Amino acid sequence: MASSPVPDRDAPERARLDFTRRLSYGDYLHLDALLGAHQPVTDAHDEHLFITVHHVSELWLSLVVRELRAAMEQLAAGITDAPLKGLTRVVRAQEQLTAAWEVLKTMTPADYLQFRWAFGEASGFQSAGYRMVEVLLGNRNPTFLKPHAHRPDLYGPLDAALHAPSVYDLTLRLLARRGLPIPAEVLERDLTRPHEAHAGVLEAWLTVYRDPERYWDLYELAEKLLDVEDNFRAWRFNHLTTVERTIGLKRGSGGTSGAGYLRRALEVVLFPELWEVRTHL
Numbered sequence: 001m002a003s004s005p006v007p008d009r010d011a012p013e014r015a016r017l018d019f020t021r022r023l024s025y026g027d028y029l030h031l032d033a034l035l036g037a038h039q040p041v042t043d044a045h046d047e048h049l050f051i052t053v054h055h056v057s058e059l060w061l062s063l064v065v066r067e068l069r070a071a072m073e074q075l076a077a078g079i080t081d082a083p084l085k086g087l088t089r090v091v092r093a094q095e096q097l098t099a100a101w102e103v104l105k106t107m108t109p110a111d112y113l114q115f116r117w118a119f120g121e122a123s124g125f126q127s128a129g130y131r132m133v134e135v136l137l138g139n140r141n142p143t144f145l146k147p148h149a150h151r152p153d154l155y156g157p158l159d160a161a162l163h164a165p166s167v168y169d170l171t172l173r174l175l176a177r178r179g180l181p182i183p184a185e186v187l188e189r190d191l192t193r194p195h196e197a198h199a200g201v202l203e204a205w206l207t208v209y210r211d212p213e214r215y216w217d218l219y220e221l222a223e224k225l226l227d228v229e230d231n232f233r234a235w236r237f238n239h240l241t242t243v244e245r246t247i248g249l250k251r252g253s254g255g256t257s258g259a260g261y262l263r264r265a266l267e268v269v270l271f272p273e274l275w276e277v278r279t280h281l
């Protein structure tokens with residue numbers, strides 16, 4: 001008769017149980033600081049959800065910034081395969097950011113109004129993490145940096161990134177290094193403003209897209225960048241929908257028109273030629 005497996009009843013006892021002198025899970029992750037940062041101002045049940053979704057989003061944004069920066073360093077060094085890994089991670093993190101709206105959407109306007117007064121004029125508009133993602137991706141406007149002028153630790157890196165090439169600038173420089181004719185005015189553009197669609201850049205991408213085998217790494221990179229922009233749009237659209245369900249057409253806590261402002265932001269195009277190239281194939 002086959003003996004049945006005996007459950008290991010001692011397993012929990014064999015686990016390390018004394019952390020007087022050892023680094024524990026909570027110590028390593030600084031969970032006291034992380035969870036201690038969760039400080040609702042009211043007794044409203046949903047303020048906890050509201051803070052959690054913002055905290056989680058900021059953590060993902062910080063990861064996105066880190067991965068984008070690493071990918072950009074590789075692109076600047078002329079490497080095309082390694083950035084794909086980092087950009088794929090960005091794409092997956094964006095999916096998590098967008099999924100968070102589904103949890104937040106369980107909050108009704110009445111739930112929200114119970115604690116809305118508590119955060120005054122604070123708004124995601126002032127998220128330094130989000131602005132850094134935008135600047136790195138190329139959506140640039142010095143005005144958006146102003147809420148951080150009083151915080152040199154936040155403003156300094158944002159301003160430095162604003163004056164440095166975006167992920168798309170670096171990609172276009174890479175194309176130029178490969179002998180594709182990227183116009184000089186594009187390579188020497190004012191970096192503090194968004195890249196504007198250029199027929200010469202479209203021509204260069206058409207060369208890549210018409211011969212993927214020859215330019216496989218650039219082709220893959222372009223499609224990965226398109227994934228990033230696609231997901232960025234999805235996040236924006238879900239934010240707008242969440243805002244409309246929660247506050248309707250009221251002004252935003254940050255002072256903008258609210259849904260109207262966010263709807264206009266949906267028109268931003270980060271990598272215009274990558275979208276346009278499809279029309280011409």
Ligand code: HEM
Pocket residue numbers: 053054057058104112123124125126127130239242243246247251252253254255256257258259261262265
């Ligand atoms: C019910 C929840 C939310 C409402 C009602 C809301 C509302 C708004 C509004 C009206 C704006 C426009 C700026 C203003 O005047 O305030 C805005 C901007 C923004 N919000 Fe939210 N938001 C919510 C949740 C979130 C969450 C969870 C995040 C995650 C980080 C977030 C991130 C942002 C960002 C980054 C902006 C700036 C967008 C841009 O400038 O393009 N929001 N929000």
